[in-house]
Amino acid sequence: MxxxxxxxxxxxxxxxxxxxxxxxxxxxxxxxxxxxxxxxxxxxxxxxxxxxxxxxxxxxxxxxxxxxxxxxxxxxxxxxxxxxxxxxxxxxxxxxxxxxxxxxxxxxxxxxxxxxxxxxxxxxxxxxxxxxxxxxxxxxxxxxxxxxxxxxxxxxxxxxxxxxxxxxxxxxxxxxxxxxxxxxxxxxxxxVPFRLAEQGLELLVIDTRVKHDIGDGSYAAVRNGCERAAEVLGLPALRDLPAAELEPALTRLPAELVPLVRHVVTENDRVLRAVALLDQGDFAALGPILTAGHASLRDDFRVSCAESDLAVAEAVTAGALGARQTGGGFGGSVIALVPQELTEQVGKAVTAAFRVAGYSDPALFTATAAEGARRLG
The missing domain is CATH 3.30.230.10 (Ribosomal Protein S5; domain 2)
Structure with a gap:
């Protein structure tokens, strides 16, 4: 360089x-x-x-x-x-x-x-x-x-x-x-410790090849909806709505804001549950939380796409413990928590499903938790 x-x-x-x-x-x-x-x-x-x-x-x-x-x-x-x-x-x-x-x-x-x-x-x-x-x-x-x-x-x-x-x-x-x-x-x-290999697991990243660009206005529209919902509820941010009070709060919102609030509140709860599992060393139990998070992104937040949904479904069917879209949405990548011995099988299954659907082949790689910003020399 x-x-x-x-x-x-x-x-x-x-x-x-x-x-x-x-x-x-x-x-x-x-x-x-x-x-x-x-x-x-x-x-x-x-x-x-x-x-x-x-x-x-x-x-x-x-x-x-x-x-x-x-x-x-x-x-x-x-x-x-x-x-x-x-x-x-x-x-x-x-x-x-x-x-x-x-x-x-x-x-x-x-x-x-x-x-x-x-x-x-x-x-x-x-x-x-x-x-x-x-x-x-x-x-x-x-x-x-x-x-x-x-x-x-x-x-x-x-x-x-x-x-x-x-x-x-x-x-x-x-x-x-x-x-x-x-x-x-x-x-x-x-x-929080995240050494998957110690438990025979890998994190497979599936780049759907659908261009992800949060500068195109879609991301801003979702964010604006969340801010408007917090204002309607009289909250500084949706973070301040406890999960136990979610259902009554939803009845006070315009219909179009209900799914946005439901996703944010339940997703915050999923983070806390995920951290508790990692602290316990139960990495495999993270899988269902990932899949539930994707369902919420797809159905409530509506920021997934057909390719991401297909990647998640095929990965889980092929043996992944869980999978979800990562990133701002509207394309980008999916992550799948996979037993090491099934990583190749899951990747092949997703690629085959993409070909049947007429999509471009996804890019696949495994990810480990790396160091943050630093001087190299």
Missing amino acids: RDEFERVFGAAPTGVWAAPGRVNLIGEHTDYNDGFVLPIALPHAVKVAVAPRTDGRLRLYSAQGDGRLTDVAVADLAPGAVAGWASYPAGVVWALGEAGHRVGGADLYFDSDVPTGAGLSSSAALECAVAVANRDLHGLPLSNAELAKLAQRAENEFVGVPCGVMDQMASACCTGGAALFLDTRDLSRRQ
Whole structure:
């Protein structure tokens, strides 16, 4: 990567940083409702090689891009000033400046093996890699959690995507061999052991190849519905509705908001049950919780798609202990908890079902809980 940086920019980088993509085991769409989530970081990561500049220019190049260099003055950064993939790293530099941190110009070369459009949070990985690189280069007194909040601000205000903070917190704060039990209201968190191999299990990721883009308005519409429901119920957020009070509360809502509230409240409860099982070391019992979560995403939140539904159904039929869509929805990936000896069988069954349905073959890989954002050298 250093050689490629020098080829593009004509000098050696100061260092190389990485930040991972993520899958969320359970808790989808509770992050912007101040709820609980349980993600793991993927081994797949965005890497960035960086060298500071003294002329105030920010130059961005991606190995996965179209070969063009984005060149913009840091002083000119503002929402709408940069388009496409480059808006994510540029937005982080902008957010750092808005928070009062002087970061200056830099050359940045990106390389990534996080699948884009697969609901695996490639955008948050891009943001967090830039955030930790700038923190380290400029000696900024910021924790990884504080960097995650700034990365979220970049995506919300600079890029214009109203995401919650889960993706950035997962990319910045996960540790190897653990899932991150995160309270998105106060960012309190705990690392929960998640070493599936010790119990003969694997987490199979099934990329449906259906393009996932939460910037297209669908995600925002769902979020707006949740916020409107909280307002009708007189709550700061749907997180504040106890599961025991769900049914009476649903009678006070317009019909179109009922399924949204039901999903958020029951999903929060599923996160708490999942954490309790992992704490007990009963990883296999997580399977039915995953499947129940997908049914709620499909029937109440209505953010799945035909390919995701087929992947879940076929995976469970072929021997997975449970499966669900992960990511913002409307495409992306499915995760399946699978006994190691059945992983190949489950993958083949899903692929065969996709072919019968006339869909493109899914991409398959197994995921382990990896380290969060860090300097590589």
